[in-house]
Amino acid sequence: MITVENLVKEFGPKKAVNNVTFSVQRGEILGFLGPNGAGKSTTMRMITGFFPPTSGRVAVGGHDLAEDPIAAKKLIGYLPESAPCYSDMTVAGFLGFAAEMRGLRGAARDAAIEKAVGLCFLRDVLHQSVDTLSKGYRHRTCFAQSILHDPDVLVLDEPTDGLDPNQKHEVRQLIKRMGEKKAIIFSTHILEEVEAVCSRAIIIDRGTVVANGTPAELKARSEVAGSVSLRVQGVAVDVVRSKLGGLMVAGRVHANATGPSVTARIFPRDKSVNGELAKAVAELTAKEAWHFDELHTEEGRLDEVFRAITLPDTVQAKEA
Amino acid sequence: MSPDSFRNVWTIAKRELTGYFNSPVAYVFIVIFLLLNGFFTFMLGGFFERGEANLNSFFTWHPWLYLFLVPAAGMRLWAEERRVGTLELLLTMPIAPWEAIVGKFAACWAFLALALALTFPVVFTVGFLGAPDFGTILAGYVGSLLLAGAYLAVTVMTSALTRNQVISFILSVVICFFLILCGWEPVTNLLVRWAPDWFVNTVAAFSVMPHFAGFQRGVVDLRDLVFFGSVMVFSLFSTSVILRSLRGA
Numbered sequence: 001m002i003t004v005e006n007l008v009k010e011f012g013p014k015k016a017v018n019n020v021t022f023s024v025q026r027g028e029i030l031g032f033l034g035p036n037g038a039g040k041s042t043t044m045r046m047i048t049g050f051f052p053p054t055s056g057r058v059a060v061g062g063h064d065l066a067e068d069p070i071a072a073k074k075l076i077g078y079l080p081e082s083a084p085c086y087s088d089m090t091v092a093g094f095l096g097f098a099a100e101m102r103g104l105r106g107a108a109r110d111a112a113i114e115k116a117v118g119l120c121f122l123r124d125v126l127h128q129s130v131d132t133l134s135k136g137y138r139h140r141t142c143f144a145q146s147i148l149h150d151p152d153v154l155v156l157d158e159p160t161d162g163l164d165p166n167q168k169h170e171v172r173q174l175i176k177r178m179g180e181k182k183a184i185i186f187s188t189h190i191l192e193e194v195e196a197v198c199s200r201a202i203i204i205d206r207g208t209v210v211a212n213g214t215p216a217e218l219k220a221r222s223e224v225a226g227s228v229s230l231r232v233q234g235v236a237v238d239v240v241r242s243k244l245g246g247l248m249v250a251g252r253v254h255a256n257a258t259g260p261s262v263t264a265r266i267f268p269r270d271k272s273v274n275g276e277l278a279k280a281v282a283e284l285t286a287k288e289a290w291h292f293d294e295l296h297t298e299e300g301r302l303d304e305v306f307r308a309i310t311l312p313d314t315v316q317a318k319e320a
Numbered sequence: 321m322s323p324d325s326f327r328n329v330w331t332i333a334k335r336e337l338t339g340y341f342n343s344p345v346a347y348v349f350i351v352i353f354l355l356l357n358g359f360f361t362f363m364l365g366g367f368f369e370r371g372e373a374n375l376n377s378f379f380t381w382h383p384w385l386y387l388f389l390v391p392a393a394g395m396r397l398w399a400e401e402r403r404v405g406t407l408e409l410l411l412t413m414p415i416a417p418w419e420a421i422v423g424k425f426a427a428c429w430a431f432l433a434l435a436l437a438l439t440f441p442v443v444f445t446v447g448f449l450g451a452p453d454f455g456t457i458l459a460g461y462v463g464s465l466l467l468a469g470a471y472l473a474v475t476v477m478t479s480a481l482t483r484n485q486v487i488s489f490i491l492s493v494v495i496c497f498f499l500i501l502c503g504w505e506p507v508t509n510l511l512v513r514w515a516p517d518w519f520v521n522t523v524a525a526f527s528v529m530p531h532f533a534g535f536q537r538g539v540v541d542l543r544d545l546v547f548f549g550s551v552m553v554f555s556l557f558s559t560s561v562i563l564r565s566l567r568g569a
Contacts, residue, residue, distance in 0.1 A: 009568070045408070049411075051568055052568070071414075074414040076412070078412045080408045080412075084404050085409075086404075089335070101331055101414070103324075142409075145409070
């Protein structure tokens with residue numbers, strides 16, 4: 001549904017987006033990650049036709065944004081970053097305006113508003129002026145505007161920003177449900193959101209795509225992915241370290257004592273072998289009759305991958 | 321203009337007009353406009369002392385009255401969209417940018433037309449006291465409306481230039497002031513003393529004053545219509561160029 005090819009956006013001498021290419025199919029939810037100022041919003045603004053790209057091409061539903069912007073824009077629902085609304089209108093008035101701009105009239109308009117208001121929990125504030133709304137309500141009003149016309153493509157710039165934890169949960173569920181039939185791109189700073197909602201994630205840094213894969217694939221790039229964590233009680237640190245180090249499948253071993261317990265992290269000798277390490281560690285604890293209260297294989301953590309990719313200098317400095 | 325375009329312009333204009341009347345702006349504006357009109361016409365203009373059955377003392381002040389009131393009415397049109405960020409929302413809707421520009425302009429112009437229409441008691445007054453030429457009065461109203469439209473188009477343009485309404489106001493007052501002065505007799509008389517005729521005429525041709533004066537005399541000249549029309553078209557076209565450059569094209 002969305003095709004982005006070699007997209008470049010320059011603001012004067014600064015390249016905000018540099019050669020970004022990706023595509024999103026119907027039924028996919030793409031998470032857009034990156035540090036502040038990485039070019040996420042700029043890319044989204046080009047997809048929605050607000051910014052014309054310096055070079056490159058965006059097509060939505062087969063319509064080129066540069067050649068046939070109106071046909072492309074009809075397919076898109078867009079929630080801009082700051083969730084702007086016309087503050088001199090009521091929520092109902094604002095949604096009515098947005099619906100009419102989308103070509104919805106009469107009964108179709110009322111039905112669309114009714115549905116969006118239900119999905120975004122706006123019924124209580126429907127006749128309230130937008131400028132008296134709290135941030136969460138204003139955000140959801142703008143979100144409602146983006147789904148009024150049941151678009152095939154949704155572009156959401158930080159859709160859960162400024163919401164309380166319950167509302168965040170609701171919005172995530174909503175995105176997930178809608179993602180079954182639409183192509184959705186959303187940007188976020190919250191990494192657990194990506195794991196909870198996205199079928200694929202892109203990490204963008206300084207205008208370029210630095211990672212593109214499923215959340216599981218990205219997590220596997222983590223340094224700790226595949227290592228085994230173990231916590232045992234009443235055993236000396238040195239014993240734990242040497243016994244674990246003696247395992248055939250084990251590589252490096254880190255062990256620390258905290259109070260009466262010892263926490264150890266065992267890295268596999270060969271990262272490509274799955275499950276062997278945890279099994280060997282479990283067998284060792286049984287043989288030594290160690291009393292352990294934690295044993296699991298790390299899946300890797302997205303925030304660690306995110307930091308490693310977007311802050312390469314710091315990580316290298318730490319390792320040196 | 322396709323039916324779709326017409327609908328989009330109408331939707332935008334409707335929203336803009338509702339915005340005026342949802343806030344005190346519209347009422348404050350209309351009251352001030354009518355009060356000032358009365359003051360200028362009857363006190364400064366000496367409507368009664370003249371003893372003439374026409375509305376010259378009414379229309380004569382409009383270029384000066386509009387100089388401040390029209391920029392005040394139009395300064396928020398784009399500046400506010402830019403400040404709040406709704407510009408992004410508006411321009412990612414499936415519409416052409418010119419439809420938004422024309423819609424906003426039309427809404428504000430219609431609002432100014434309403435304010436102008438509410439001066440109708442002055443027509444009754446002059447009709448009651450004497451036997452005026454109603455054709456001349458109608459021409460005066462047409463001229464006044466066109467003048468307001470020209471100022472408004474300039475304001476729409478300056479409003480797109482900035483996200484600050486005050487700057488937008490000041491810029492449009494300055495430009496409109498120039499449009500008055502460059503053809504105003506005291507100023508052209510100054511120019512005539514040292515500048516060649518062609519220069520004086522070129523500068524004066526940009527002025528709204530001679531074009532507005534024709535309407536006051538009851539003459540609806542095609543050239544005057546073309547002048548006001550081209551000021552509006554030029555300013556609105558500049559607005560579209562400004563909006564495009566904002567988006568970094």
